[in-house]
Amino acid sequence: MVILNKIxxxxxxxxxxxxxxxxxxxxxxxxxxxxxxxxxxxASIGSARLHTGQWPDLDAMLLRIQNDLFDxxxxxATPETDEKLEYxxxxxxxxxxxxxxxxxxxxxxxxxxxxxxILPGGSPAATALHVARTVARRAExxxxxxxxxxxxxxxxxxxxxxxxxxxxxxxxxxxxxNGGKDDILWVPGENR
Numbered sequence: 001m002v003i004l005n006k007i008x009x010x011x012x013x014x015x016x017x018x019x020x021x022x023x024x025x026x027x028x029x030x031x032x033x034x035x036x037x038x039x040x041x042x043a044s045i046g047s048a049r050l051h052t053g054q055w056p057d058l059d060a061m062l063l064r065i066q067n068d069l070f071d072x073x074x075x076x077a078t079p080e081t082d083e084k085l086e087y088x089x090x091x092x093x094x095x096x097x098x099x100x101x102x103x104x105x106x107x108x109x110x111x112x113x114x115x116x117x118i119l120p121g122g123s124p125a126a127t128a129l130h131v132a133r134t135v136a137r138r139a140e141x142x143x144x145x146x147x148x149x150x151x152x153x154x155x156x157x158x159x160x161x162x163x164x165x166x167x168x169x170x171x172x173x174x175x176x177x178n179g180g181k182d183d184i185l186w187v188p189g190e191n192r
Contacts, residue, residue, distance in 0.1 A: 019031070
């Protein structure tokens with residue numbers, strides 16, 4: 001259980017932040033950027049949920065995803081180390097990725113196939129979900145970059161989850177655009 005009695009500690013006044021291992025890193029460190037952008041993704045989804053109340057099943061999926069994103073952030077904030085920690089670090093697991101895949105399949109089952117790329121927009125929910133999708137893609141790029149750093153380790157499910165999440169948010173946006181019927185299609189070269 002997490003108990004936060006004091007919100008400010010002043011320990012970050014030197015431009016560093018503490019990882020779950022106790023290690024201090026600069027606030028622009030790639031690991032900190034990665035889990036910070038996961039947090040931004042979570043906030044974007046929270047904003048999108050302001051518009052998803054008329055789809056209770058979708059809203060429940062988004063709430064579950066928000067919780068998973070905290071798990072993912074905790075995973076990234078606690079890099080694997082040879083030192084023994086006082087607790088078992090929280091790691092993302094395959095079943096969390098599989099759940100997002102199942103949700104994608106469920107939402108996508110009633111959508112018409114795409115015959116063009118679509119422009120972000122349409123309903124307020126779809127628009128907000130597209131914004132969240134682009135933030136999720138940025139988080140994914142940062143996590144992949146982190147995973148490619150020789151001195152860093154990333155749980156593979158973190159990358160898998162973020163990749164599926166952006167797909168989920170794309171399908172969810174179409175779902176809230178009247179099942180895709182109100183999607184705005186890209187017309188290549190339309191304004192030449």
